[in-house]
Amino acid sequence: MSVQNPIGAGSNERSTRGEIYKVCEAGYNEIANAIVRHSALRELESFGKIISDKPLSHPERALFFATIWAFFKDVPAGIVALAARVTDEWIKEDMWHGTAKAAHILYASVDEYGLHQHSKHMLPTHHQMFKQLTTHLGLSDAELFNPHYILPEGTAMGNNTHRMYRSEFLGEALGFHLASEMTSSREFQFFLKGFQKYAGEYGLVDEDDPVLAFFAIHCEVEPMHVATGREIMISYLEKNPTIAPHAMRGAMAFMDGFEQMFAALNRRLA
Ligand SMILES: [Fe+2]
Ligand SMILES: [Fe+2]
Numbered sequence: 001m002s003v004q005n006p007i008g009a010g011s012n013e014r015s016t017r018g019e020i021y022k023v024c025e026a027g028y029n030e031i032a033n034a035i036v037r038h039s040a041l042r043e044l045e046s047f048g049k050i051i052s053d054k055p056l057s058h059p060e061r062a063l064f065f066a067t068i069w070a071f072f073k074d075v076p077a078g079i080v081a082l083a084a085r086v087t088d089e090w091i092k093e094d095m096w097h098g099t100a101k102a103a104h105i106l107y108a109s110v111d112e113y114g115l116h117q118h119s120k121h122m123l124p125t126h127h128q129m130f131k132q133l134t135t136h137l138g139l140s141d142a143e144l145f146n147p148h149y150i151l152p153e154g155t156a157m158g159n160n161t162h163r164m165y166r167s168e169f170l171g172e173a174l175g176f177h178l179a180s181e182m183t184s185s186r187e188f189q190f191f192l193k194g195f196q197k198y199a200g201e202y203g204l205v206d207e208d209d210p211v212l213a214f215f216a217i218h219c220e221v222e223p224m225h226v227a228t229g230r231e232i233m234i235s236y237l238e239k240n241p242t243i244a245p246h247a248m249r250g251a252m253a254f255m256d257g258f259e260q261m262f263a264a265l266n267r268r269l270a
Pocket of ligand 1 (some may be wrong): 126218
């Protein structure tokens with residue numbers, strides 16, 4: 001399926017379910033390929049090189065963490081909002097399975113909110129892990145919230161995240177979410193490696209210091225989030241192929257903002 005030319009309702013009639021799935025999978029692949037080919041990933045790689053070439057000084061750490069916090073702070077609630085919207089939409093047409101479809105999105109929140117071992121106990125949330133790490137690195141709230149350190153491109157990513165997850169075009173929100181999960185699965189590997197490399201300079205016991213949990217946990221969970229993001233995208237394309245161009249637009253909005261954020265960080269840190 002071309003994202004520009006989604007299949008029409010009429011052509012569905014002759015297709016078997018398997019064939020429809022294949023067409024929607026191709027539609028998903030088109031979006032996923034555009035994400036991985038986007039130049040934002042080159043900026044991310046350059047950032048990875050910068051933090052593996054030298055440890056970040058205190059003001060550089062403040063710049064990095066204050067900027068990504070301006071973005072990350074809006075992620076968990078965005079995912080929850082999107083899951084609620086998918087539930088509301090889906091049960092209009094398929095009463096009994098709306099929650100099952102939304103579960104593909106909500107699954108990412110289980111990790112964000114520290115619920116994945118809920119039968120035993122609540123775990124720290126991703127935001128709490130971020131706070132533990134930045135406290136360890138000597139960064140105060142005053143520094144993290146200081147406009148001097150927060151690059152406007154980070155603030156723009158946070159504002160976009162807040163807005164796009166709640167976009168009136170559900171396809172746009174799903175595309176934005178997919179790009180967010182696909183980039184997360186890469187970016188945290190760069191972050192983790194960079195900080196592990198200079199464990200001594202960052203005051204870490206060793207490479208496996210638990211204070212790096214904020215980075216390490218994302219390296220663990222993100223591949224699963226990408227898989228669930230894929231499932232819900234394909235399901236939605238099966239239900240409503242006309243969302244394809246919206247999904248592409250949402251994915252590219254994320255990638256453009258992500259590129260600008262890392263390009264700005266790279267200019268300041270190189
Ligand atoms: Fe997270
Ligand atoms: Fe994720």
